[in-house]
Amino acid sequence: MARIALVDDDQNILTSVAIALESEGHTVKTYEDGAEALEAITASPPDLVISDIKMPRMDGMELLRRLRQNSQLPLIFLTSKDEEIDEVLGLTLGADDYVKKPFSQRLLLERVKAVLRRAERSAQMEDGEQPADARLARFGRFTLNLDSHKLFDGEGSEVPLTGMEFDLLKAFADNPNRVLSRDQLLNLAHNRDWEPFDRSIDIRIARIRRKIEGDPAKPQVIKTVRGAGYIYSTAKS
16 A cells, blocks of 8 residues: 555546545545645655646646655656657656556556555665675666665765666666667566557666766667667676
8 A cells, every 4th residue: 555646637537546546555645736746745755646747837747857856756647648758758857657648547557556566675775784695786886786776876875766767777787798678678677568669768778877877978887789779788898
């Protein structure tokens, strides 16, 4: 069971989605715009936010920007079929997932379960200590703790990761020096069906590169293999 903030200016969606989530045992609070939701979420953070993008006063993108200033709170966007640019921007800003309207309640509930599972794994260890028996993976000067789901730089400072970013890094860590296609990465990291020509892998890898590469434009750790996918290179640059 989770505490979920549901944000949408369509009362029908608020009602129907809230009923579906509550039927799964979740506690749901609904908000009709981003400004109202931001105030409530800041005062009492939920476990997950589900938000529409196009809303009055404060849209979903601005809500996500504000939340990401000091929080990695999981967020799923609800988008319309013609909002591909918004989906790309949302993932770039750090959204965990998106669901296109109109959607089935079953699909949304499965996405909610997946995001909550990742968030729960990430929260299992709250401190940044590295136990002697911790399972670690090296990404250049960065260290990924596979047990605590935390990434640390060379000075030991934690680098914030979304759940999906961790899952992608783990997929690379489990397959060093092996070319992985986008479909393979989707299956390894998320175990879900995506729509044809989905760009979310490229967007999320670009975000990861900005965190771990010295020059994201010339990556040395996670490299692109043209026409094939990506490879996590353990060779010294």
